[in-house]
Amino acid sequence: MKRKKSSAAAGEESQELALRLHAAAIHLLRRLRQEDAALGVSPARASALSVLAFGGARTLGELAAAEQVTAPTMSRLVAALEADLLVAREPDPADGRVVRLRATAAGLRLIERGRARRTARLAARLEALAPAERAALERAVALLEGLLPEL
């Protein structure tokens, strides 16, 4: 390992931290899966729908990129959301290839209604933390959010 002595430890530490982060993410999602299911919409769909709900209309390709999945994957998610009348397609007046997607009123309602329920158990646990702990988590999430686009 070629590395300045002071960061050899940082390397070890980062790897250890990466593994723990990975494991924590896996386990967190397995827990939250059930909550999402109770909403009547699967996690991947809820995630895509919330992008449209909070971020506004966009094309399928843009949504796929935002969600970091391939176009076919997003195409299927959108098809399911559309079948449930949660998302509507609109043709792009300027380009006949693109499909613009928009959350319907029902889609917006579902996200709004589900917002609390989806993460209720987790939020309750977080609320039980000491303010300083919550602040630490908050900071860590912000760091992660900054890291993700470059991963």
Place this chain on the structure above:
Amino acid sequence: MKRKKSSAAAGEESQELALRLHAAAIHLLRRLRQEDAALGVSPARASALSVLAFGGARTLGELAAAEQVTAPTMSRLVAALEADLLVAREPDPADGRVVRLRATAAGLRLIERGRARRTARLAARLEALAPAERAALERAVALLEGLLPEL
């Protein structure tokens, strides 16, 4: 909402934080999925195998509980790992129903070898963080790990 006035804000904040954590976990895992695939073993299998590799032999039910999946799900994961000769079954001498699982030498090697690669990109990003930032993440992960069993 019955709550002391000072924690009404904490409730909002917790919910917001829960949503962000959820989204971050989803996106993090989508990124790491590719790395895992390169190892030649899928994420769920790698996770189960590493429990055996680091934590030692245990029964299928214990492993399912540790991984927070149902017994049938774990049964299938284990069958696949066994077919790849990464995990071996041993009968329990005291109880004919239980199946004890142990990582094989090949399984241990795979985890050891894969440890670095699995999270290499993430670890590299983490290493680029300032020590204080890494410490904040570390603390947050520890908090999460403490929270998860009660979720």
Place this chain on the structure above:
DNA sequence: TGACATTGTTAGTTAGGCTAACTAAATTTA
């Protein structure tokens, strides 16, 4: 105008989660 690029869709595969229904073994109880 014809070649190429871009946007989405369709088809097919693999993986991982679930529940329900089963077998086999152990334990409890009448």
Place this chain on the structure above:
DNA sequence: TAAATTTAGTTAGCCTAACTAACAATGTCA
């Protein structure tokens, strides 16, 4: 001790979600 119940795992069947490959339709440009 025999019957009933509980526990551990497996099998089967279903669903969601990811991928790649191949395709159709549209736009762009030399």
